[in-house]
Amino acid sequence: MTPRTVLNRSLLALAGLVLLGGGLLILFAGLDIYRRHDLIPPVGWPLTTPHDVLLGAADRARWSSQGWWWWPAVIAALALVAVLALWWLLAQLRQRHPGALPVGGTPPQEGVELRDRALSDAIAAEGGALPGVEHAAVHITGRPAHPRTDITLALTPHSAPGAVLDTLCEGPLRTARRSTGFPNSPQMHTEVRLRVAHHKPHRAQ
Known part of the structure; x- marks a missing residue:
């Protein structure tokens, strides 16, 4: 197994674990599993009931008060992450086999x-x-x-x-x-x- 293959598989495994963990936490909140089964949600996790939101009105107002540059910076960072992920995906597709x-x-x-x-x-x-x-x-x-x-x-x-x-x-x-x-x-x-x-x-x- 080449170092590049090890790196790709490690990144895929890490991304998969992060997405799986986040998806399960959101699913638990949406199905109200914490209350039904008397489970303790992770400390600091904002989504614990079906009515919770990731960013409440107070949080949105607090972050908006940082200045006019805050939300454009967040959008630019997310766009950069999406572009890097797309570039990485295309790089994997270029490693094709001749057949x-x-x-x-x-x-x-x-x-x-x-x-x-x-x-x-x-x-x-x-x-x-x-x-x-x-x-x-x-x-x-x-x-x-x-x-x-x-x-x-x-x-x-x-x-x-x-x-x-x-x-x-x-x-x-x-x-x-x-x-x-x-x-x-x-x-x-x-x-x-x-x-x-x-x-x-x-x-x-």
Whole structure:
């Protein structure tokens, strides 16, 4: 799993928890669950009954007295948050998978194509079997004519990263380029991340 994937999933999980918690608190107030089941609402939470509002008349008047700039600033901040969220969503959509890679160039020779999942599984299987590698994860993104290969290798504690990288380039990656018909093409961009696998301590008998 790449750092970008971890960050995206963490942000999604955090946003989901915030929205779920806020939605449940509003639902409890709307259904009057606090009073019906003698529950204690969170301290400082303004919505506890179906008749409560988030900002009362006194609160609105108090915030309005801050000056003419207050509500425009709030609206601008909310608009900025919405734009950033939309930008982040579009950035995720751009990380598309090619689906099928042309074999022998673009257009493919004699209509032969290779599924990106099959190629990534093959690279991961060969990469995971290399000496000094405990596990390999491969993801192929981008367009069919310009695929991008992201490889993450979990190395054993005593492996040599340089030797592993050389073996990867001369073995699985060269095989993948030859299989797609681009043995020396710069269009197949590849990024490799190396990390050391963590092992649990063993008890000595």
